[in-house]
Amino acid sequence: MGTVEIRPAPHIRGERTVEKIMLNVVYALLPICLFYVFQYGISALASITVVTGTCLLTERWFVKTGTQSGNLADFSATITGLLLALTLPPGFPLWMGAVAGFVAIALGKGLFGGLGFNVFNPALVGRAFVQAAFPTSIATYTPSFLSGRFFEFIPSSLAWPLMTPASAALWLKEKQIDALAGATPLAKWKFDGVLAEAGDLLTSLAGHMAVGPSPLLILACGAYLAFRRYLDWRIPTAILGGAGVVAWLLFAFNPAYYPNPFFMLFSGGLILGAVFMATDMATSPVTPRGMWLYGGLIGLLTVVIRYYSGLPEGVMYAILIGNAATPLIERITQPAPFGKGVLGRAKKGASYPLHPGYISREEAGAVTPKKRILKNKPKPDERKTPHH
Amino acid sequence: MTPSTTAKWDEFMEGIWKQNPIFVMVLGMCPALAVTVSAVNAISMGIATTFVLTCSCLLVSLMRKMVPKEVRIATYIVIIATFVTAVDYFIQAISLALYDALGAFIQLIVVNCIILGRAEAHASRNPPLVAVSNALGMGAGFTIGLFALGSVREILGNGTLFGFSLFGEHFQPWVIMVLPPGGFFVLGAWLLLFAWFERRKQAIKEAGQHA
Amino acid sequence: MSAKHPTTEQAPPATPTWAMIRTLGLVAGICGLVIVGSYQGTYDAVAANKRIAMERAVFKVVPAARSINAYYALEGGGVAKAEGEAPAGAVNFFAGYDETGKLVGVAAEGVAKGYADAVRIMFGYDPDCGCVRNIGVVAMRETPGIGDKIAKDKEFLANFEKLDAQLNAGMSALAHEIVTVKHGSKTDAWQVDAIAGATITSRAVGRAINDAAQALLPKLVPHLDKIKDKS
Numbered sequence: 033m034g035t036v037e038i039r040p041a042p043h044i045r046g047e048r049t050v051e052k053i054m055l056n057v058v059y060a061l062l063p064i065c066l067f068y069v070f071q072y073g074i075s076a077l078a079s080i081t082v083v084t085g086t087c088l089l090t091e092r093w094f095v096k097t098g099t100q101s102g103n104l105a106d107f108s109a110t111i112t113g114l115l116l117a118l119t120l121p122p123g124f125p126l127w128m129g130a131v132a133g134f135v136a137i138a139l140g141k142g143l144f145g146g147l148g149f150n151v152f153n154p155a156l157v158g159r160a161f162v163q164a165a166f167p168t169s170i171a172t173y174t175p176s177f178l179s180g181r182f183f184e185f186i187p188s189s190l191a192w193p194l195m196t197p198a199s200a201a202l203w204l205k206e207k208q209i210d211a212l213a214g215a216t217p218l219a220k221w222k223f224d225g226v227l228a229e230a231g232d233l234l235t236s237l238a239g240h241m242a243v244g245p246s247p248l249l250i251l252a253c254g255a256y257l258a259f260r261r262y263l264d265w266r267i268p269t270a271i272l273g274g275a276g277v278v279a280w281l282l283f284a285f286n287p288a289y290y291p292n293p294f295f296m297l298f299s300g301g302l303i304l305g306a307v308f309m310a311t312d313m314a315t316s317p318v319t320p321r322g323m324w325l326y327g328g329l330i331g332l333l334t335v336v337i338r339y340y341s342g343l344p345e346g347v348m349y350a351i352l353i354g355n356a357a358t359p360l361i362e363r364i365t366q367p368a369p370f371g372k373g374v375l376g377r378a379k380k381g382a383s384y385p386l387h388p389g390y391i392s393r394e395e396a397g398a399v400t401p402k403k404r405i406l407k408n409k410p411k412p413d414e415r416k417t418p419h420h
Numbered sequence: 421m422t423p424s425t426t427a428k429w430d431e432f433m434e435g436i437w438k439q440n441p442i443f444v445m446v447l448g449m450c451p452a453l454a455v456t457v458s459a460v461n462a463i464s465m466g467i468a469t470t471f472v473l474t475c476s477c478l479l480v481s482l483m484r485k486m487v488p489k490e491v492r493i494a495t496y497i498v499i500i501a502t503f504v505t506a507v508d509y510f511i512q513a514i515s516l517a518l519y520d521a522l523g524a525f526i527q528l529i530v531v532n533c534i535i536l537g538r539a540e541a542h543a544s545r546n547p548p549l550v551a552v553s554n555a556l557g558m559g560a561g562f563t564i565g566l567f568a569l570g571s572v573r574e575i576l577g578n579g580t581l582f583g584f585s586l587f588g589e590h591f592q593p594w595v596i597m598v599l600p601p602g603g604f605f606v607l608g609a610w611l612l613l614f615a616w617f618e619r620r621k622q623a624i625k626e627a628g629q630h631a
Numbered sequence: 632m633s634a635k636h637p638t639t640e641q642a643p644p645a646t647p648t649w650a651m652i653r654t655l656g657l658v659a660g661i662c663g664l665v666i667v668g669s670y671q672g673t674y675d676a677v678a679a680n681k682r683i684a685m686e687r688a689v690f691k692v693v694p695a696a697r698s699i700n701a702y703y704a705l706e707g708g709g710v711a712k713a714e715g716e717a718p719a720g721a722v723n724f725f726a727g728y729d730e731t732g733k734l735v736g737v738a739a740e741g742v743a744k745g746y747a748d749a750v751r752i753m754f755g756y757d758p759d760c761g762c763v764r765n766i767g768v769v770a771m772r773e774t775p776g777i778g779d780k781i782a783k784d785k786e787f788l789a790n791f792e793k794l795d796a797q798l799n800a801g802m803s804a805l806a807h808e809i810v811t812v813k814h815g816s817k818t819d820a821w822q823v824d825a826i827a828g829a830t831i832t833s834r835a836v837g838r839a840i841n842d843a844a845q846a847l848l849p850k851l852v853p854h855l856d857k858i859k860d861k862s
Contacts, residue, residue: 194587
């Protein structure tokens, strides 16, 4: 005799599990990390290892103490660590990287209850914290493709815990490289008014440019994920579209003052943020219209922060604000239920008599009111007379 | 100890542990977050508040039988404002640097809800000695809470404690700790620690009952 | 409850008006005494503290001074001892004298909007070389670790070892406006080299000094003889 199993829905499960999605994102991130190590050498490798390691250890601790759901095998902490390391400068002191990793998982994820409960993208929470705590170190970039990068650490990487890192400018002077080469293209544009070449921005291959991994590579890896449906193509499209349109409008308005939209799109962390961070499933809207709205908002905010604030880069804050707005966006972009208007009110003049088949037994005797006006509402002239 | 001394001691300890204004009641957050960038500021603020709290509670308790219910809030507020004004002058006389560091938050002691709360809920119903013990305990608890915030923020944000350097001159300050968000982070961490403590105590107690 | 008062609640007896007035009057009396008492008791100490703080700020920017006098530079030119209310349009400044009573420097305060709030700067003016010699921060709320470097950064403070503040030929304004320039691009003696990353605060310092010097020096410099010796 076979046993009959009784259990609640869902009865049919899809192929896709959290582990599988996360593992695929890790696969997509690996080429980018390799390119980053190729650009900056051993310092970048150490940074990625330490940050990811701290994230995993913190995750392990939260899972073990039972304050968080999930387990280590779901690779979500690995993704957080890799993304966080990619957004930090290559010569970022390793101990600060460890602080960032701990804050990312503890404050960004563990305290909310673990995977799926976090409000903000954990990697960006970690980065925002170190941005506020160590504003000088996080703005100190060094040029890429230095000779000897695979054998020599950038000195600031190896700062003792709690101690100030060695000056990158002095190190560059020793190597007889112009200290300005250590500025990112965005900082150069913001503070010196110099625009980088388009081709160099796209490939990141120009010598000694202080940039992250190539935007083209990130787009290719993102396209793989979008093609396999592990991320929704609408969000990156909306972010890049939103930023591009705003930047183009400003550029058309005053080309002498504002940089061209191409520079806006392919400099800084916009591509990485749009493809890998804003698309985090727990912190972005699930409704298609919401995704467009969310992406457009992030794109707009990025450009506004870059132009009008004291900071050269705005992607991080834009995405965090987008994350915060997500519940609101989801609320106002709910697909309208049959017979309802967009905001949940009944459509004017719409009246749908209930089909008896849809009424449960308790409600069988219920009568659908024809009009929404209350019958017992006292009329103005009746108000004066006392009524029982 | 005589029973009445024990009772007063209990009243005193109430504010330090069981009803700590910062960690348990989460009151008086405005000064707790704003002035705790250094241990000295935190303790000065704590002492100033304790002074106002104790003096106000003493006066309120002495007058408790002759204050009609209808005018009690007005009476308490006038009393509290008086002692805040006095503290304001005292601090100016002691150190202008401290006065500048604490800024408007000295005057804002007037609206610190701990003080009106204690005057209304405790001092107006208890004899002077009991009221003063309770007020001193609350003040001490508040000072301890502020010091807990201020010391962490000064150590991480400046590498010093009471102005003495702890890590040498190469210390890397965590700028965020002396900015307003740092206050929230440190407060959150302390509250977390206390909540965890409480939960552990509860768990041990329950385990003892089962066994 | 309902057993005791089966029909209606008894209203509590009204508090007599006299009791309320008496209490409030008594409280007001006690509080008045406390406030006036503490004001009177601390008045001397507070005044002494304020004087010491001001003197310390002046001595910092005019290190050679051993004693100071406070003056007003009057609207139409000329100086007067700072006593009582300042006349309209007058600018407050301090003259520092050495042991022999000879004028060694002038200190004045300037204010400009910084990144977070107003930045108040005390600066020392050396009449012999016609330049700004030292600065001290009187009050600021700039970002710790970035903007507050203006108080300690050695490279920045080196700007004020000899910052040109000569008047023009007509003695109506500075010959060259004191301006803050981008880090590393200082070329002239009247320029202030900004701190990298703290340009807004550095600019505020330059503007504070410039505004105060423009307001004070044209009134003061033609009449320097009057305060040459300590009176």
